[in-house]
Amino acid sequence: xxxxxxxxxxxxxxxxxxxxxxxxxxxxxxxxxxxxxxxxxxxxxxxxxxxxxxxxxxxxxxxxxxxxxxxxxxxxxxxxxxxx
Amino acid sequence: xxxxxxxxxxxxxxxxxxxxxxxxxxxxxxxxxxxxxxxxxxxxxxxxxxxxxxxxxxxxxxxxxxxxxxxxxxxxxxxxxxxxxxxxxxxxxxxxxxxxxxxxxxxxxxxxxxxxxxxxxxxxxxxxxxxxxxxxxxxxxxxxxxxxxxxxxxxxxxxxxxxxxxxxxxxxxxxxxxxxxxxxxxxxxxxxxxxxxxxxxxxxxxxxxxxxxxxxxxxxxxxxxxxxxxxxx
Numbered sequence: 001x002x003x004x005x006x007x008x009x010x011x012x013x014x015x016x017x018x019x020x021x022x023x024x025x026x027x028x029x030x031x032x033x034x035x036x037x038x039x040x041x042x043x044x045x046x047x048x049x050x051x052x053x054x055x056x057x058x059x060x061x062x063x064x065x066x067x068x069x070x071x072x073x074x075x076x077x078x079x080x081x082x083x084x
Numbered sequence: 085x086x087x088x089x090x091x092x093x094x095x096x097x098x099x100x101x102x103x104x105x106x107x108x109x110x111x112x113x114x115x116x117x118x119x120x121x122x123x124x125x126x127x128x129x130x131x132x133x134x135x136x137x138x139x140x141x142x143x144x145x146x147x148x149x150x151x152x153x154x155x156x157x158x159x160x161x162x163x164x165x166x167x168x169x170x171x172x173x174x175x176x177x178x179x180x181x182x183x184x185x186x187x188x189x190x191x192x193x194x195x196x197x198x199x200x201x202x203x204x205x206x207x208x209x210x211x212x213x214x215x216x217x218x219x220x221x222x223x224x225x226x227x228x229x230x231x232x233x234x235x236x237x238x239x240x241x242x243x244x245x246x247x248x249x250x251x252x253x254x255x256x257x258x259x260x261x262x263x264x265x266x267x268x269x270x271x272x273x274x275x276x277x278x279x280x281x282x283x284x285x286x287x288x289x290x291x292x293x294x295x296x297x298x299x300x301x302x303x304x305x306x307x308x309x310x311x312x313x314x315x316x317x
Binding site for chain 2: 014018042
């Protein structure tokens with residue numbers, strides 16, 4: 001049984017997201033007029049050694065996000081941890 | 085003067101840098117593969133443009149952890165001159181040697197054309213041979229060149245006069261229309277607080293001779309050589 005970690009990285013609200021804005025305009029022009037905002041982000045799945053404790057996995061994931069998966073200048077992240 | 089050009093998998097302006105430094109400016113140049121840690125005693129390190137590691141994750145995010153970048157970091161922290169061009173600028177930001185980040189162009193399009201750049205600061209080793217207010221015609225070629233920094237960071241940049249070049253029109257006016265990528269306040273290039281690290285999105289390596297569209301890139305290389313000669317005296 002390994003830890004399954006799902007990481008979501010998104011642009012901070014203050015950072016312009018032209019890709020999200022373009023997708024929103026496309027949705028609106030397709031008829032989905034109620035879509036008021038779209039922000040694009042990145043999704044990463046990781047499998048981590050099941051021998052680690054949940055606290056260790058969370059600490060490790062924080063470190064990985066801070067160092068590589070997210071750029072703190074422009075992005076924030078959150079993640080879920082599940083054993084299966 | 086000896087320049088070392090770092091080479092990553094996916095760098096594609098490393099040879100443009102080699103050409104302008106050696107064939108146009110007549111200086112020595114060493115090419116340093118990303119797995120090496122010996123920079124070969126350079127007087128200036130050049131981190132060139134391209135698509136290091138296929139721009140995976142974020143531009144420059146993977147290259148920043150290459151062995152060679154540890155040496156570049158140490159070299160910069162000792163006061164060594166480092167210039168990052170295009171992808172090199174992105175790498176230096178990811179590495180924390182320069183503040184802020186480069187994000188997707190506002191147009192979402194890859195932009196490849198000549199742009200005009202206003203030299204705002206000449207008190208850097210990279211622009212010392214320019215006149216204040218000089219307009220340089222340099223090419224850009226990027227999809228992620230929109231400079232972003234938070235408002236606190238912007239205050240610091242301005243207070244320390246770290247904004248070195250801004251996108252402008254042919255007459256030197258900094259206008260929204262002359263901003264090719266949505267950069268905050270038309271920022272095209274910045275330096276660090278100590279002024280020994282410089283990053284810019286336009287290419288002084290691809291503008292060394294009129295035959296290829298502009299020779300204005302020479303001003304940047306001349307500045308570096310001039311500052312080195314000054315320091316050696």
